[in-house]
Amino acid sequence: MDGTHVSTGRGFVVNRYPDISDHGLIGDLQTAALVSGDGTVDWWCCPRFDSPSVFAALLDADRGGYFRIAPDTVNCVSRQLYLPDTGMLITRFMTPEGVGEVVDFMPIAGAVATDRHRLVRMMRTVRGTMRFTIDIRPRFDYGRAPHKLDLSSDGAVFAADGLELTVHPVGVAEHDRDLQRDGDDLHMARTLREGQIAGVVLESMGGRPTRLPVAELERLGADTARYWRDWVNASTYRGRWRETVARSAITLKLLTYAPTGAPVAAPTAGLPELTGGERNWDYRYTWIRDGSFSVRALLGLGYVEEAAAFGGWLRDRTVESSGTGSGPLKIMYRVDGSSDLTEETLEHFEGWRGSRPVRIGNDAADQLQLDVYGEALDALHRADSQGQGMAYQGWMSIARIIDWLCEHWDQPEEGIWETRGGRKDFTYGRFQSWVAFDRAIRLAVDRGRPGEIARWATERDNIYRQIMSRAWNPDTASFTQHYGSDVLDAALLLMPQLGFIAPTDPMWLSTLDAIDRELVSDSLVYRYNPAASPDGLRGHEGTFSLCTFWYVDALAEAGRLTEARLVLDKMLTYANPLGLYAEEIGLTGEQLGNFPQAFSHLSLINTAIRLNHRLDHGVTTTVA
Incomplete structure (x- = not known):
């Protein structure tokens, strides 16, 4: 200040x-x-x-x-x-x-x-x-x-x-x-x-x-x-943006509960995504999604111990999974692994600059969000490929979860953005279910682990064919947020990064062009258009910092390296003077939402690592 x-x-x-x-x-x-x-x-x-x-x-x-x-x-x-x-x-x-x-x-x-x-x-x-x-x-x-x-x-x-x-x-x-x-x-x-x-x-x-x-x-x-x-000093990162990456790494470490290795999404509750609005959530919990994405960031910086700690926490959740109505895994937990997150409103608090209601707890914990299985399996596969290993009980628990997913992937759900406007056939949830099957097959085949591999492969291929036929909208020439929709969704920027589609496939390049036109504002990226896709909440929101970093990755993978670097450099100007980011950025550059946000910082780390590698070695090389 x-x-x-x-x-x-x-x-x-x-x-x-x-x-x-x-x-x-x-x-x-x-x-x-x-x-x-x-x-x-x-x-x-x-x-x-x-x-x-x-x-x-x-x-x-x-x-x-x-x-x-x-x-x-x-x-x-x-x-x-x-x-x-x-x-x-x-x-x-x-x-x-x-x-x-x-x-x-x-x-x-x-x-x-x-x-x-x-x-x-x-x-x-x-x-x-x-x-x-x-x-x-x-x-x-x-x-x-x-x-x-x-x-x-x-x-x-x-x-x-x-x-x-x-x-x-x-x-x-x-x-x-x-x-x-x-x-x-x-x-x-x-x-x-x-x-x-x-x-x-x-x-x-x-x-x-x-x-x-x-x-x-x-x-x-x-x-x-x-x-x-x-x-x-234990970090192995020596690339461009070193100080920025180090500050984000420290922030991610500050947001991690050391006794279990579980990162919270943010240390705060109730900070609004729109000043005076109602999108005010409690983020002091561990999302399967956020924690899983953090594994890539930690491994990319050489912090194997921290990645292993979260991997252990995640495997504990798979072992104790109970098969509730929201699936074997909840989407979020407390840092100790407990799952009581009952939401309540602090009626006596006026909220930051009058932004009410002020909520503690989070009822989204009971939502069905199928994407968490793909994110969790991708994280466990990355950890396994780094030699962290997996005990028998942990693998058998994962196999049971994948067997459950065989029966349940083809149903409406709430989606990555935790909308409160009803369940839909979200493309991102389907795509991440494909990732879950793909990584489970690799974990089984590469290590000789038992599992219903033929069945998993069948379901993986069914998802692929369904997405290609039902998520593609010929009128918009793009993949869309959910089946039968013309709404774009920035979460789909991960499709090429996680191997679902080639980054130069004409269908993907057309989708990227559509995102350029509809969701990008001077390098900043909206996650979707709430007016076009009612999410059950009043008001609008700012651009989503996580999505901006994903956009940089997508540009780089598509061969637009000069543009990717400019977008990242622009994004870095929106940090506060300490190098910290909230969840969103408003129209005039103000930070919005809970602060600082682990999602923003872990995605900054991942993007800096990947873009640095591509700038040094070209777009045709593989980036982990």
Whole structure:
């Protein structure tokens, strides 16, 4: 964020609802927080991504709660950056009196699930003098649970049912009574001269408060920076756009729950796809689709351990599959693999800039989306081809799922975009069912595994013939979103990439031309036209960042390399100053939807890897 703010009492005036893009992400691989450009933590759920919120001013400025550190001065300009090659965020404040910084990070929690998490906020003045004001106003359980404040000279404890947050001040106090009660909230202030450091550590289940020395803060920072730099340095990517790819990789890592290896779609809930609209979903869960696509990105960067962790999580879901009405696999789960995602509305929250309803949970979890089987099998095949192996029980579970798909692929479903306008014969679901059979056959034949291979091949071929005869619309000269439709769908951009059709097939090139005309706006791509394909929801939406990256891939595979590179370079200009993307981009370049979005970042990684290879070796080479 770049902007000027005027002081009114405590600190400078802040935006009631900052832009969605005006945030950085920090996390400890089990939970994550958003920090706005004015120094406010306005979103944090604890102890997990999908836990109830502690700070949620992002969704209700009055009832949501926040943790703000800002200068108590006038005419302040703030800017944000990441400490290079880390997940540590720096917010810089520039004033007539001096320049100060707040360094935000969370020490890595590790691969064992824990209720102990630390939000570290280190203040320092780098030029002149700065007086920082600190306000901590938690609102537990999405602002529904009251809390009490236990204040002492050494710190404070916020207590609500089931959760305690301990405030550990860092550095020497100006006087003995530097902690001030504001009802059941807390206010502090620190005046720092050039070179001085202070801070606050907010710890869940942290016990008694303790004043920590600055040296402890610096140690935590050094350890956290070392973790991130070691992790980034393990990447095998050496191509173009290296810094951009590294930032997306760090973001994807920050969105992954380390105890299970499951990535969440985004750390937030309720951020709108249209300001003031109703397309406001909870994305703090693991979609089979998103996680499966992440396997390619992780393997492409050399992160075999992370890809294997998600592969294990995915195989666990196949083993425990119960064959419900939505199929053996649900489309999404909580990060621990549980499937209770009952949707509810937070009626007391006004929503970001009035965007209501604010939903938590996600009823789409019970939809039938046949494409998840293709995405899951493609991910497992990629992992298997990298030598990660598959146990007997895991393979037999997959074989049972493919046997189920033999009986159920030819039926209407809700589709990849989780529309709420009724089931249809979506082409993408059929095409991904073809992928599921194709990859299952390869997994069986290449490794000598048992299975009904002849039956699977028959169904695979039936799907191919059906798509070619029923999904093709001669009037539009393109494959369409669902049978009997003239609506285009950007999801079909994956058809050549996953081997269903040759990228230079005349039918595909004609489809790509139609997408160029109907869904592309100055390089940005809409996923479909809601007006032409009613999806059961009011309003419109922005362009879908994931689809733009898929479009780059399709252009490159069709031999349009110069155009592909230009589209990617244009797309990179739409990132926020930190290199982060939400789900969608609005008409004037604003970020829309939950933020940051794993789908956007994993597809950026995949596209950068593939395009870099093609630019180096030409369009006729095979890209994994």
